[in-house]
Amino acid sequence: xxxISRRKDDHLDLATSGDVAFKTTTTLLECVRLLHDALPELxxxxxxxxxxIMGKRLRAPILIAGMTGGTERxxxxxxxxxxxxxxxxxxxxxGSQRAMHKHPEKRHTYAVRDVAPTTLLLGNLGIVxxxxxxxxxxxxxxxxxxxxxxCVHLNPAMELVQDGGDRDFRGxxxxxxxxxxxxxxxxxxxxGCGLSGHVARRVRQLGVEHVDxxxxxxxxxxxxxxxxxxxxxxxxxxxxxxxxIPTAASVALCAPHGFRTIFATGGISSGLEIxxxxxxxxxxxxxxxxALQALENGRNAGALAFFDQIELELRSAxxxxxxxxxxxxxxxPRLITGELRDWLALTTDH
Ligand SMILES: Cc1cc2nc3c(=O)[nH]c(=O)nc-3n(C[C@H](O)[C@H](O)[C@H](O)COP(=O)(O)O)c2cc1C
Numbered sequence: 001x002x003x004i005s006r007r008k009d010d011h012l013d014l015a016t017s018g019d020v021a022f023k024t025t026t027t028l029l030e031c032v033r034l035l036h037d038a039l040p041e042l043x044x045x046x047x048x049x050x051x052x053i054m055g056k057r058l059r060a061p062i063l064i065a066g067m068t069g070g071t072e073r074x075x076x077x078x079x080x081x082x083x084x085x086x087x088x089x090x091x092x093x094x095g096s097q098r099a100m101h102k103h104p105e106k107r108h109t110y111a112v113r114d115v116a117p118t119t120l121l122l123g124n125l126g127i128v129x130x131x132x133x134x135x136x137x138x139x140x141x142x143x144x145x146x147x148x149x150x151c152v153h154l155n156p157a158m159e160l161v162q163d164g165g166d167r168d169f170r171g172x173x174x175x176x177x178x179x180x181x182x183x184x185x186x187x188x189x190x191x192g193c194g195l196s197g198h199v200a201r202r203v204r205q206l207g208v209e210h211v212d213x214x215x216x217x218x219x220x221x222x223x224x225x226x227x228x229x230x231x232x233x234x235x236x237x238x239x240x241x242x243x244x245i246p247t248a249a250s251v252a253l254c255a256p257h258g259f260r261t262i263f264a265t266g267g268i269s270s271g272l273e274i275x276x277x278x279x280x281x282x283x284x285x286x287x288x289x290x291a292l293q294a295l296e297n298g299r300n301a302g303a304l305a306f307f308d309q310i311e312l313e314l315r316s317a318x319x320x321x322x323x324x325x326x327x328x329x330x331x332x333p334r335l336i337t338g339e340l341r342d343w344l345a346l347t348t349d350h
Contacts, residue, residue, distance in 0.1 A: 059089025
């Protein structure tokens with residue numbers, strides 16, 4: 001247990017104040033320009049940011065993306081952020097439930113239903129760990145926290161850099177197929193390297209309806225594990241620090257495949273970025289590290305102020321594009337420039 005706990009604490013420390021961001025890779029959302037509407041004929045109070053995801057009503061298209069669980073500190077963070085999700089009508093993701101699987105006595109560190117009874121709550125497992133669990137074990141983990149859906153994270157780059165991480169990624173599609181057979185709501189997610197069109201096509205063909213692109217441009221999990229790696233492995237991690245598909249490119253590459261939900265996570269720090277992601281085909285924006293930093297640096301008031309700002313920017317972007325609701329925002333005219341245009345011209349990713 002000491003090992004998992006130390007890793008979780010390292011992750012929280014590094015994500016709060018460490019050097020773990022991409023250095024040159026951006027989300028490429030700066031390559032999206034939304035067209036200004038000087039005659040919107042809308043009032044800010046009349047803007048409707050609500051939507052339905054997996055049968056649950058959200059008041060805003062925001063996911064507090066999965067981060068933690070397994071320690072006392074993780075328990076506090078989960079509870080505080082889940083409370084905000086409930087109050088504000090956002091979705092909330094738990095961190096990997098692997099620690100809870102190995103140590104059932106840690107279950108309380110993932111328990112948020114007492115503070116978030118109606119929130120869209122996402123459980124979380126790595127694909128390799130999920131592949132090693134029985135159907136009953138997976139279902140028990142979800143039932144124990146009252147999750148509405150399971151995020152299965154794909155993170156091969158991070159694992160390769162992590163000392164003692166997974167090295168064998170065969171059988172991933174078979175694991176997803178088995179989990180779909182249980183009738184679970186499944187979200188296939190990355191953790192900061194993005195999903196390509198090729199991955200999107202293969203999981204969609206299996207029947208996966210929900211993805212979280214978790215693209216490059218925000219937290220680099222290769223960077224996190226490089227910081228934690230033994231000295232002799234650091235050059236390897238540094239070589240892959242910038243690895244991944246930028247969030248905007250990943251959303252646009254996934255959009256044509258007909259998913260019901262696309263969460264645009266990875267480097268999201270403003271409501272304008274969420275608006276741009278939705279105009280590219282996302283359903284909602286996901287935020288991990290910036291939400292953690294707002295909470296840890298400013299306590300509850302800091303986190304609330306952070307989300308106030310996000311909502312203000314989102315509503316303003318909707319008004320300024322003449323979008324009364326999120327359906328209209330999805331159709332808002334937008335210009336794609338620079339490197340994002342190059343990504344979308346990719347003819348080999350399908
Ligand atoms: C402290 C921390 C812990 C995380 N742990 C998990 C995890 O257990 N499972 C998972 O799927 N993603 C995990 N993530 C990844 C996030 O869900 C997200 O995909 C990624 O950090 C990119 O978003 P960001 O740039 O907003 O941080 C974690 C992120 C952070 C910051």
